Amino acid sequence: MRVVVVGSGIAGAATAHQLSRRGAEVVVIDAGLTGAATAAGAGIVSPWTARADRNLAFAMAAGEYYRTLVEELAEDGRDDSSFEVVGGLVVRSDTAELREVRERLQTRAEASPAAGVVELLDPGEAREFFPPLAAELAAVHVSGAGRVDGRRLRAALLGAARNRGAQVCEGRVELDVDGGRVRGVHLAGERIGADAVVVAAGAWSAALLEPLGVSLGVVPQRGQITHLDLPGTGTRTWPVVLPPSGHYLLAFPESRVVVGATRETGSGFDHRVTASGQREVLEHALTVAPGLAEATLVETRVGFRPATADGLPLLGALAEHPQVSVVSGFGPAGLTIGPYAAQLVARQILGEQVGDELAPYPPERAG
Numbered sequence: 001m002r003v004v005v006v007g008s009g010i011a012g013a014a015t016a017h018q019l020s021r022r023g024a025e026v027v028v029i030d031a032g033l034t035g036a037a038t039a040a041g042a043g044i045v046s047p048w049t050a051r052a053d054r055n056l057a058f059a060m061a062a063g064e065y066y067r068t069l070v071e072e073l074a075e076d077g078r079d080d081s082s083f084e085v086v087g088g089l090v091v092r093s094d095t096a097e098l099r100e101v102r103e104r105l106q107t108r109a110e111a112s113p114a115a116g117v118v119e120l121l122d123p124g125e126a127r128e129f130f131p132p133l134a135a136e137l138a139a140v141h142v143s144g145a146g147r148v149d150g151r152r153l154r155a156a157l158l159g160a161a162r163n164r165g166a167q168v169c170e171g172r173v174e175l176d177v178d179g180g181r182v183r184g185v186h187l188a189g190e191r192i193g194a195d196a197v198v199v200a201a202g203a204w205s206a207a208l209l210e211p212l213g214v215s216l217g218v219v220p221q222r223g224q225i226t227h228l229d230l231p232g233t234g235t236r237t238w239p240v241v242l243p244p245s246g247h248y249l250l251a252f253p254e255s256r257v258v259v260g261a262t263r264e265t266g267s268g269f270d271h272r273v274t275a276s277g278q279r280e281v282l283e284h285a286l287t288v289a290p291g292l293a294e295a296t297l298v299e300t301r302v303g304f305r306p307a308t309a310d311g312l313p314l315l316g317a318l319a320e321h322p323q324v325s326v327v328s329g330f331g332p333a334g335l336t337i338g339p340y341a342a343q344l345v346a347r348q349i350l351g352e353q354v355g356d357e358l359a360p361y362p363p364e365r366a367g
């Protein structure tokens with residue numbers, strides 16, 4: 001079976017990898033558009049600490065699956081996924097609230113072993129894990145929380161797909177529709193035929209399906225996220241920090257701390273770092289971790305989350321055009337759930353039974 005995958009962010013790269021592993025002939029094509037979410041995403045992989053229970057079972061399955069993904073990549077010649085389990089700190093100044101958090105996360109950890117061990121830390125203990133933290137903040141520590149560098153994971157997935165025979169191309173494509181049926185795509189005037197087409201074009205996915213008269217419920221939500229450097233500080237093992245505001249901090253080797261992020265619904269594809277966005281991100285970060293005040297501001301990245309109205313992804317084949325499958329709508333959680341969702345859709349395309357796991361996410365629903 002020949003499959004064209006449109007888009008090679010986490011969604012497209014993971015789908016291409018899974019299809020290639022299962023023997024499909026894959027062509028993955030990306031336009032290299034400015035503001036791809038995967039290149040900006042923070043990289044927190046901690047579904048267990050989500051505030052709401054919505055979609056939790058699927059997200060926790062995705063958290064478990066990361067361990068398998070790393071093994072699959074290694075089997076395909078890539079041991080550079082960048083995924084690392086570093087633990088997470090849910091921080092609060094109110095200890096009664098923290099006890100509730102611990103109970104909730106404990107229940108989740110019982111259902112999903114990859115969450116690891118859940119324990120309460122007093123402020124001094126929390127600062128041992130993340131030294132710049134505000135003195136009044138205690139924490140619940142979740143040992144299984146992870147982090148990933150979206151750019152490196154994408155490169156590893158595409159490399160692994162290539163090692164399995166996939167072709168990786170550049171360019172902006174449109175669907176090739178003939179007699180009401182999708183036959184492949186057009187790339188720079190050339191027709192690339194396919195038995196199936198995967199739309200994994202992130203926040204741009206809706207535009208691709210317009211010629212079919214399908215109105216996909218996905219829009220760009222801008223996120224601004226800032227990278228700081230703490231010269232001479234070993235940050236590799238620092239955990240993810242999750243305050244109540246929905247903002248967050250996480251660290252990467254060697255001395256990098258990433259703080260974010262804005263969630264700007266209605267932004268359109270306006271790819272700018274704004275004064276208020278920068279202020280919002282830094283204000284929250286320095287309130288939670290005043291010890292970052294002297295860090296060097298390295299860069300602010302901007303990405304467009306592929307957002308849906310109901311906050312759930314868009315997954316699987318179109319009803320009227322079963323040769324077209326969607327892997328999109330991941331919003332703020334694509335680095336976590338994208339790989340798991342991608343392998344389910346890849347299996348569905350190849351005719352495998354995937355149970356009812358994709359049932360809650362029909363791509364044409366009014367979100």
Ligand SMILES: Cc1cc2nc3c(=O)[nH]c(=O)nc-3n(C[C@H](O)[C@H](O)[C@H](O)COP(=O)(O)OP(=O)(O)OC[C@H]3O[C@@H](n4cnc5c(N)ncnc54)[C@H](O)[C@@H]3O)c2cc1C
Pocket residue numbers: 006007008009010011012029030031032033034035036037038039040041042043044045150171172173174200201202203204205208222223224225260261262302303304305306327328329330331332333334335336337338
């Ligand atoms: C600031 C920020 C922080 C985030 N933090 C986290 C986090 O901590 N944890 C988490 O799990 N998730 C996080 N996310 C969400 C996550 O990054 C996204 O959900 C995910 O990256 C979406 O991946 P995607 O492949 O669907 O889209 P994208 O990465 O945007 O990729 C879409 C690709 O499609 C290509 N494309 C579009 N149209 C065409 C076309 N016509 N032809 C060819 N190519 C095309 C584009 O060039 C692009 O490369 C964050 C996002 C942002 C912005």
